[in-house]
Amino acid sequence: MTTERGGRARGLSQGLDPTARTGRRAFLATVGAATAAVTVLTAGQSFPALRATNLFAPRDEKGPQGLPVNTTAAGAEVQAAASDPAWRLEVVSPSASTSWSRAELLDLPQTEHELPIACVEGWSVSAHWSGVRLRDLLAAVRADPGAGVRVTSLQPRGAFRVVEMGPEFAHSELTLVALGLNGSTLDLDHGFPARMIAPNRPGVLQTKWLQRVEVLT
Amino acid sequence: MRGLATSPRPRLMLGAVGVAVALYGLVVGLLTIPWTSYLGIVVWLAGAVVLHDALLVPALSVLQAGAHRAGRRLPGAALALVEAAFVVGGVVTLIAVPAIWAKHLGPNNPTVLPGAYGPALLVTWSVLLVLTAAGVAVLVAVARRRTTAPPEVGG
Numbered sequence: 001m002t003t004e005r006g007g008r009a010r011g012l013s014q015g016l017d018p019t020a021r022t023g024r025r026a027f028l029a030t031v032g033a034a035t036a037a038v039t040v041l042t043a044g045q046s047f048p049a050l051r052a053t054n055l056f057a058p059r060d061e062k063g064p065q066g067l068p069v070n071t072t073a074a075g076a077e078v079q080a081a082a083s084d085p086a087w088r089l090e091v092v093s094p095s096a097s098t099s100w101s102r103a104e105l106l107d108l109p110q111t112e113h114e115l116p117i118a119c120v121e122g123w124s125v126s127a128h129w130s131g132v133r134l135r136d137l138l139a140a141v142r143a144d145p146g147a148g149v150r151v152t153s154l155q156p157r158g159a160f161r162v163v164e165m166g167p168e169f170a171h172s173e174l175t176l177v178a179l180g181l182n183g184s185t186l187d188l189d190h191g192f193p194a195r196m197i198a199p200n201r202p203g204v205l206q207t208k209w210l211q212r213v214e215v216l217t
Numbered sequence: 218m219r220g221l222a223t224s225p226r227p228r229l230m231l232g233a234v235g236v237a238v239a240l241y242g243l244v245v246g247l248l249t250i251p252w253t254s255y256l257g258i259v260v261w262l263a264g265a266v267v268l269h270d271a272l273l274v275p276a277l278s279v280l281q282a283g284a285h286r287a288g289r290r291l292p293g294a295a296l297a298l299v300e301a302a303f304v305v306g307g308v309v310t311l312i313a314v315p316a317i318w319a320k321h322l323g324p325n326n327p328t329v330l331p332g333a334y335g336p337a338l339l340v341t342w343s344v345l346l347v348l349t350a351a352g353v354a355v356l357v358a359v360a361r362r363r364t365t366a367p368p369e370v371g372g
Contacts, residue, residue: 023293023297026294026297026300026301029297029301030297030300030301030304030305031304033301033304033305034301034304034305034308037305037308037309038308038309038312041309041312041341042312054332055332055334055337055340055341056309056312056313056316056332056334056337056338057332058316058329058330058332059328059329059330059331060331060332062327062328062331063328064328068328068329068331069326069328069329070326070329071325072325072326075325075326189326
């Protein structure tokens with residue numbers, strides 16, 4: 001009884017009355033604690049500093065070249081086509097068309113960028129990509145800078161086998177036909193021989209195992 | 218205690234900032250999201266409301282009523298701590314259960330759902346319970362000392 005009265009006098013005792021509601025401060029502290037707990041226990045998938053406490057995130061740094069994979073080369077049935085030494089990337093515009101082998105792409109001026117794979121399934125991991133700027137390849141076929149492109153993958157099926165990119169992506173200086181990842185050759189599961197990586201695009205639209213880039217009219 | 222949250226002007230300003238941010242989000246959403254996606258977005262947003270109103274709130278209300286009945290002798294702060302622990306544990310459980318279920322169904326490669334979500338959930342609940350029990354013990358001891366001390370100290 002004395003506990004109850006003393007508690008009430010200090011303003012802490014709403015909890016003693018079964019009909020009382022949680023106080024505002026306790027409520028705010030609880031929301032803060034829950035937010036902090038979720039952040040600390042999941043954000044490690046995107047922030048290396050929190051890797052040690054990443055217990056509940058759907059992805060972590062596991063995966064070839066330190067990057068998770070959603071669709072493997074085997075799953076996409078592209079292993080043979082993507083490993084074929086005769087592979088060439090076709091780039092086609094209304095006025096010209098050309099193609100490059102992987103070695104020829106590597107001979108072009110190379111650019112490096114840190115860009116995230118941000119998956120619609122709720123994870124995002126940054127990586128260090130190297131390759132050729134898409135706009136350099138588009139310039140080689142005299143593409144209209146105001147035109148978007150249609151990008152086709154080697155994969156035989158799948159909802160995102162063919163995707164379109166607006167001119168703001170196609171001609172961005174950050175958009176790469178990536179040939180390397182985190183300092184080494186792009187892994188087959190990450191899109192070898194070449195994949196698209198553009199800023200601010202959902203992961204499913206970052207086409208892997210590139211086959212053809214077609215300028216839209 | 219006439220602080221930030223009780224005097225009207227800062228409260229109005231905070232509200233105005235909140236409304237402005239929400240309006241900005243709405244305008245950007247309307248301008249950049251194709252209207253064909255609206256239905257999916259509404260379903261997604263409604264899912265959060267359903268999860269909150271149909272699952273989280275009833276579960277926590279039952280727990281709160283139970284805690285209040287069982288914890289009538291506990292100081293208010295200790296009861297608030299117990300409630301907070303259940304909210305934290307509940308939110309973490311909401312995140313972990315879909316991962317446990319999806320992992321049970323079998324992810325399509327080893328980099329998908331790499332965690333040991335079930336054991337991690339058990340460990341999290343254990344740590345929460347131990348920390349909460351320790352906190353409650355401290356708060357009960359403090360409350361007891363205050364009530365046995367002279368009134369001017371107990372306040």
